[in-house]
Amino acid sequence: MIDSIEASEPKLVLELGSGSGSLCTAAATRWQDAKLVTVDVDRQVPRRLGAGHGLRKHQHSHFVQDVLDEALSDKIGLTLGTVDVAVCNPPYIRPKWRSDFGKILEGAGLSGTLASLHDAGADLLFLAQNLRLLRRNGKLGLILPDGLVTAEKFGRVRRALLRQHLIEQVVQLPRGVFKGTEAQTYLAVLSKAAGETDQVMLRQMGHNGRLSTAIEVPQDAAEKRLDYAFHARIHASKRAPNGHRQMTVREALTDVVRGTVCSSAIASFRTPVFHLGDFDVRSGDHAVRVVPKRFSLSDRAARLAAADARLALPGDILLARVGRCLEDRLALVVHGPCVISDCIFALRSTDEHRERLYRFFESEAGRRALATSAHGVAARFLSKTNLFEIQL
Structure with missing residues (x-):
């Protein structure tokens, strides 16, 4: 993920829900002059981020806070719209709804994209919180679950993201890539408010870590789904010779x-x-x-x-x-x-x-x-x- 983000010399890098520190460690290794801010609600995280992670004290600040607090920016000393790069692997849980969540979605331009408030999982809320904190043209790299990428009920979310931001690429990851789960996940990179997305580049990663050849999908097709396997099959069916008339x-x-x-x-x-x-x-x-x-x-x-x-x-x-x-x-x-x-x-x-x-x-x-x-x-x-x- 860190390698896929095109950002040469960011000054401020953020990770919400830092967990064991894999992403922030990779970010610190690549962007050695950047200030790194991590946030996690788990009080054991600071201890895990200590020895062996290569995070220099003058470079790294960690905060034990609820990532989904609407006032998070004040509590960690950041101004909304100032982060250069954000990386995130959100938890796939559905927290009990509270009023903060509506404000976070509204601040990210995603209010009104859900048919039901009960559809707002932590993945979407973490995405929205990152968008609030990013500056214009700032880069966001995050891991997404299958629902946000393919489910019909999130079609309006995808439409809003495609129209408000530049989604640079979505990589379909192999099942089982994360230990202990067979969940289908994706790596996505976008530039905040960097223009409307006309074409999205989709790839698939094999179990050997190699990436497939990219296919480009227009906005209307991407709004329906953003998974490589689905669109690759559509592309192949259009090219394949067939004695029958193509029909759905x-x-x-x-x-x-x-x-x-x-x-x-x-x-x-x-x-x-x-x-x-x-x-x-x-x-x-x-x-x-x-x-x-x-x-x-x-x-x-x-x-x-x-x-x-x-x-x-x-x-x-x-x-x-x-x-x-x-x-x-x-x-x-x-x-x-x-x-x-x-x-x-x-x-x-x-x-x-x-x-x-x-x-x-x-x-x-x-x-x-x-x-x-x-x-x-x-x-x-x-x-x-x-x-x-x-x-x-």
Whole structure:
């Protein structure tokens, strides 16, 4: 992250939530003449930042403070809008809302970007606090979770950032890069108020630390999502020769049904409910995975079940909506209608497109499309919007 920030001789470098000191140590090594300020609420941090970190006392000031205090600048002796470089790896928690948070978001130009205040996690609040403290054209490098980068509910946040600041690059990091978690994370670098972002440079880091070739994404596409894997697949599908006309999943469907029976209610439901564990494993490129007969309902049983649940019908293609390996779960309804859980989508199409849809989702390209369209920090999920935009 430190190497990716283009700042030659910053005078003031800030890290909020400094933790064990990895970022601030790297920053001190690169910018040896800069004043370094770190802040963390943990009272044990000053001891950890002491010996062995190479932080010179005349260069480094540490404060034990709540990073999400609206009056933080006064408590650490900094004027808002004076920091040259800020680096940050925020905690991925959702603190209980308090009035300070609204003021922090407003001061960063992000008020009104959330449909619900409950969506404001520490990641977004740390981002906003850093923006308040940065000077115009100051650089911010931070680690972001999957939600802020890909989730639909943060689309207005991405729009505000793209229109108010220059987002220089977003690097998709490999899962497992941080010890103890498989969470999908990203490294982002932006220049505060340095102009509107017309194109965003996206890259992906492999497990060997190497970066992929960059792709540039226009603002409208970046507003939807900022992950390399998703946009790289879109770019590849546009270039790939194909005997079929390019079309989206939305164009191939007549309807999408999402189940309504939650997992806790499956055992007590009056009929068998097809759930995530009921998908068969792949057995070959040409084999068709079908829903077992035990889930099929008679006409009378189907009419009764339809009063309390959503049904998949013969010809529907079932996909998992949630789960770590959702791209591997696929089935065709053949024997009769069945009740599906709220973790499953039933895709309904005409005879003309059904086989093409099934074969696509069974293929490597289709599984990759589902995997890159899904998002989530730990348990991943696939939204209807992202499903619809997949290109066949």
